[in-house]
Amino acid sequence: MKRVLILPLLIFTCITVLAQNECRTAEYRQQLINKSPELISKIASIEAFTQNLQKAKSTTINGSSSSVNQVPTVITIPVVVHVVYNTAQQNISDQQIASQINVLNQDYNRLNPDTNNTPAVFRQYATNCGIHFELAKVDTSGYATTGIVRRHTNIIAFTIDDRIKSSAQGGDDAWDRDRYLNIWVGNLNSGVLGYSSVAGGPKEDDGVVVMYNAFGVNGSAAAPFNKGRTATHEIGHWLNLIHTWGDANCGDDKVTDTPPQQTADRGCPSGVLISCNNGPNGDMYSNFMDFVNDDCMNIFTAGQRDRMLALFAPGGERYALLSSNVLTAIPLGGPVPSTGEGGNVPITIYPNPATTFASVQLNDSEVGSSLEIINQFGQRIFVTQVNQPLMQVNVSSFAKGIYYVKICTGKKGEIAKLVKM
Numbered sequence: 213m214k215r216v217l218i219l220p221l222l223i224f225t226c227i228t229v230l231a232q233n234e235c236r237t238a239e240y241r242q243q244l245i246n247k248s249p250e251l252i253s254k255i256a257s258i259e260a261f262t263q264n265l266q267k268a269k270s271t272t273i274n275g276s277s278s279s280v281n282q283v284p285t286v287i288t289i290p291v292v293v294h295v296v297y298n299t300a301q302q303n304i305s306d307q308q309i310a311s312q313i314n315v316l317n318q319d320y321n322r323l324n325p326d327t328n329n330t331p332a333v334f335r336q337y338a339t340n341c342g343i344h345f346e347l348a349k350v351d352t353s354g355y356a357t358t359g360i361v362r363r364h365t366n367i368i369a370f371t372i373d374d375r376i377k378s379s380a381q382g383g384d385d386a387w388d389r390d391r392y393l394n395i396w397v398g399n400l401n402s403g404v405l406g407y408s409s410v411a412g413g414p415k416e417d418d419g420v421v422v423m424y425n426a427f428g429v430n431g432s433a434a435a436p437f438n439k440g441r442t443a444t445h446e447i448g449h450w451l452n453l454i455h456t457w458g459d460a461n462c463g464d465d466k467v468t469d470t471p472p473q474q475t476a477d478r479g480c481p482s483g484v485l486i487s488c489n490n491g492p493n494g495d496m497y498s499n500f501m502d503f504v505n506d507d508c509m510n511i512f513t514a515g516q517r518d519r520m521l522a523l524f525a526p527g528g529e530r531y532a533l534l535s536s537n538v539l540t541a542i543p544l545g546g547p548v549p550s551t552g553e554g555g556n557v558p559i560t561i562y563p564n565p566a567t568t569f570a571s572v573q574l575n576d577s578e579v580g581s582s583l584e585i586i587n588q589f590g591q592r593i594f595v596t597q598v599n600q601p602l603m604q605v606n607v608s609s610f611a612k613g614i615y616y617v618k619i620c621t622g623k624k625g626e627i628a629k630l631v632k633m
């Protein structure tokens with residue numbers, strides 16, 4: 213009799229094991245609250261602060277001195293990436309990390325190449341959040357850093373228990389959250405793409421965790437999560453965004469310009485998906501805070517931007533980050549150390565073909581070098597000094613055709629093709 217009973221039990225077990233790859237922030241948040249119930253009032257006070265600012269923004273006339281007007285329109289967040297690896301494959305390359313930073317700078321500035329995929333009815337809500345990300349140049353002791361820390365671990369797969377954030381437990385300790393955004397990259401248990409800390413949560417756990425094969429756009433990144441959108445989504449949580457369905461049946465994400473929706477959308481939806489009486493436009497399934505594939509998410513709304521920026525108002529939970537000097541301070545230890553991988557990051561140009569402006573994304577170490585544009589006859593038609601990793605070049609006066617963008621660092625040069633249309 214017993215043997216007969218095992219089979220249905222096994223079938224049931226297999227079904228439950230087939231969990232979807234997804235973000236576990238909501239579950240992690242509940243876990244934190246269970247451990248420290250006092251977090252509820254802290255979260256509530258951050259929410260009240262955020263709502264007050266949003267209310268002030270909707271009623272404020274230009275020129276008011278309310279703190280909503282004291283939020284800078286452009287914010288640069290210094291980043292430290294902790295690569296916690298068990299296998300060589302998990303020890304992702306500098307190039308893969310650079311590709312992720314590039315995606316963040318696109319997605320948070322509406323410079324992503326797939327903005328045309330935002331359904332037409334939602335494009336009016338799409339916004340440039342004005343948030344930039346850059347690998348830190350100075351570490352917690354004042355010495356030069358690449359902004360990347362690599363740690364070998366004996367742990368084969370991490371869960372959402374935060375061991376990845378603790379050097380004593382097989383992970384790597386957080387750097388000061390008032391000066392850095394901590395991103396941990398490692399192997400997570402099956403089904404977990406990533407999770408984020410909660411604004412107001414413990415200092416030592418602050419930051420986001422991302423599965424190593426859902427990070428960046430090259431190297432180990434694997435479809436359908438190989439466009440860097442897991443980090444875009446998790447950092448959205450770190451900046452206090454809630455899933456578009458409010459983590460409840462037709463729940464509230466506390467943002468007015470995202471429609472209510474019943475639950476997570478998955479895969480790559482198209483057309484109009486009606487739920488929670490949200491017609492005629494339906495779910496905003498291409499929002500970065502939904503669960504669709506990387507290829508199919510492409511929009512933050514103005515309401516989401518305002519919610520994120522509220523953290524940076526005076527008195528806001530992440531206000532201290534604005535004073536971080538880890539991108540500009542002169543390090544104690546001389547030049548930036550090599551991470552052992554060397555080499556330049558390939559030049560990324562977008563949009564390409566370009567008509568008016570072309571953005572040229574470079575490695576931090578290429579700041580100070582020269583950027584040249586050469587036409588197909590070998591003539592140098594443009595030259596400038598690289599003063600930041602993301603350079604914008606006005607190509608509107610160029611004749612249509614093929615050009616070469618050349619970055620010269622000392623005797624070394626790198627070239628990428630640019631098409632003017």
Ligand SMILES: [Zn+2]
Nearest residue numbers: 235237445455
């Ligand atoms: Zn999420």
